[in-house]
Amino acid sequence: MSESPPQQQLSPQPPHPAVPRPVPSEVPMLGALPQPRRVTRLWRSKAVRAGLVITLLALSGLVILALVREQTGTHGFLVGLGLATLPVPLLMAAFRWLDRVEPGPWKNLLFAFAWGACAAALVAIIANTFATRWIATATADPASADTLGATxxxxxxxxxxxxAAVLLIFLFxxxxxxxxxxxxxxxxxxxxGFAFTENILYLGNAFGEDQQIGTSGLASVTAATFFVRIVMSPFAHPLFTVLTGIGxxxxxxxxxxxxxxxxxxxxxxxxxxMGMHALWNSSASLxxxxxxxxxxxxxxxPAFGLLTWLSIWTRQRELRTISAELPAYAAAGWLAHTEPRALSSMRARTVARDFARRTHGRAAAHTVSEYEAYATSLxxxxxxxxxxxxxxxxxxxxxxxxxxxxxxxHVAGPALTxxxxxxxxxxTPPPYRDYSGPNPYRH
Structure with a gap:
């Protein structure tokens, strides 16, 4: 006989009123409901919305690809692409590690990266070019227009x-x-994603300059650009936008x-x-x-170190939230009393998945991983x-x-325990010993 879930109320109850469900007599007949328009029905379809988003990002990617290749040339584009790819896996791995307590869906993160690399980069390159040209025409001073455009x-x-990508995920x-x-x-x-596309442009242009003046090696423009953008400051754009994400x-x-x-x-x-970005761009000119x-x-x-500390501290705070909130569900019978302690430790979570994998295989480890994610969300x-x-x-x-x-x-409980x-x-409590028998040392 399978065990049934507990029916008792949780204690203490979260201070949120239950939403009453309408009784059958209150539900109107289907024919009385206004029929939604065909356009509305199509927009509510997840497949349609996903298709539109993918199409928009794909078109943006093709346009930005053509624009960057036009500015850098084919060889410059290939060199910039290869060099700009180097920091991307490291940055993505760092942010994914930070998200291990309650991992977000990969589709959200891939959308964010694609938005930055395609849509945001396209908007930036068009708007920056248009604004700089307009200022140069209005002031008849191209040098000041470039400085004002950058700062x-x-x-x-x-x-x-x-x-805009953060806002879209926040809303939808x-x-x-x-x-x-x-x-x-x-x-x-x-x-x-945005820095990836921008680095292709900068490194590709630097390679083109080297081709024109015939320099190569460590003294080349490409090497200097690579050192500044990839070695010294690969975190610059993430550092700026993280402030928006914190808000x-x-x-x-x-x-x-x-x-x-x-x-x-x-x-x-x-x-x-915007302020930090402006300070960074104006550092040399000012x-x-x-x-x-x-x-x-x-x-x-220092700002990078402070934000890194804040992110790690927030991650630890999430683990403390798990240990503080889940015992109420354990008291109500939904979880074992040992599970909140295990779920609030990343090391214990890893041990639980490894134990399930050794005992029952990969499917069991995946089940434990899902259990950990759902418990964290709870x-x-x-x-x-x-x-x-x-x-x-x-x-x-x-x-x-x-x-x-x-x-x-039934799979995750024993592994977490x-x-x-x-x-x-x-x-683990010490083994029980029966001291009720005769004591051989008693005289």
Whole structure:
């Protein structure tokens, strides 16, 4: 006989009212409902929306590919492409590691990267070129137009274009956007894609200059550009856009009634991203030939270290949220009492998956991984309910997550219990000894 899920109420209850379901008598007949328009039905289809997004990004990619190749030439494009690819896997791996507590869907991250590399890059190259030419024509001073375009126009246009990807995922994938780490990761992937395309352009142009003047080796323009953009500052664009992502992440944690805060925080993050970007672009023109290195050492590196610390601290805070929120479900019978301790440790999670893989194979390890993800989502959902940030579908979402957990409990439960004891998260009690018999040392 299979075990049935517990029916008792959770304690304490999250401060969110249940949404009443209409009784059958309140539901109108199907014929009385207004028939949706055909266009509306098509737009509601996930396949149609996904197809439109993919088509838009593909067209943007083809256009940006043609524009970059036109500026750099075929050989310059190939050289720039090869060199610009080098930091991409490292940056993506770093942001994915940060997202390990509650991994976001890969489709969201791939969309963010593609948006940055194609759509945002296309908007930036067109808008920056148009604005710079317009300023040069209006002022009859091409040099000042280039400086103004780099220090003012480019930060506003580029950061706004990258922020659009974060905004879209925040609005249309709200279930996957639950806090600061999600904002940092989505912004990081978007900025990595944008920097990838920009680096192709800069490195390809540098290679073209070397071809024209006939230089090669370490003293070449390509080598210098590679050192500055790939070795010294591959984190520059991600660092700027992460500020926007943090603003959206804090807004996701804010109470739903705090509408001003939910709007102001992303705008504040975007303004800070633009300001940091402007400072970086103007470092050489405003502070002299050594201004770039001064801003790099005195501002960019400390800012990078601070944001890295903040991201890791937020990741640890997510683990503490799991250990604080899941015991209520363990008390209600949904989880074993050892599971919250195991789920709040990344090492214990890994041990649980390895144990399931050794015992029952890859399918079991995948089941444990799914169980960990659903349990984490449940803990974050409960925390948002306590903050007043949960949506009107809180009850349905909670029941959905509990259902997924219960379906996988028979595989994941023993693995997590083993992991909790193997990693010391739960102390194994000493073996029981019966001292009720006669004591041979008693006289």
């Amino acid at each position: 003012v126009i480019a930060p506003i246009v580029e950061e706004s274009a990258k922020a 994938r709200r279930r996957d956007f639950t806090g600061i780490v999600d904002g940092v990761v989505v912004a990081g992937f978007t900025a990595t 959206f992440g804090i807004a996701a944690l804010s109470a739903r009634r705090a509408r001003i805060r939910r709007v102001a925080l992303p705008l504040l993050g975007l303004a800070l991203a 502070f002299g030939p050594w201004g770039f290195y001064a801003v790099y050492g005195a501002f960019m590196v 803990a974050f959902l409960r925390r948002r309910a306590h903050r007043g940030a949960a949506g009107p579908d809180f009850v349905e979402r909670e029941q959905e997550l509990l259902h997924h957990l219960w379906q996988r409990k 083993y992991a909790a004891r193997a990693t010391g998260r739960v102390r």
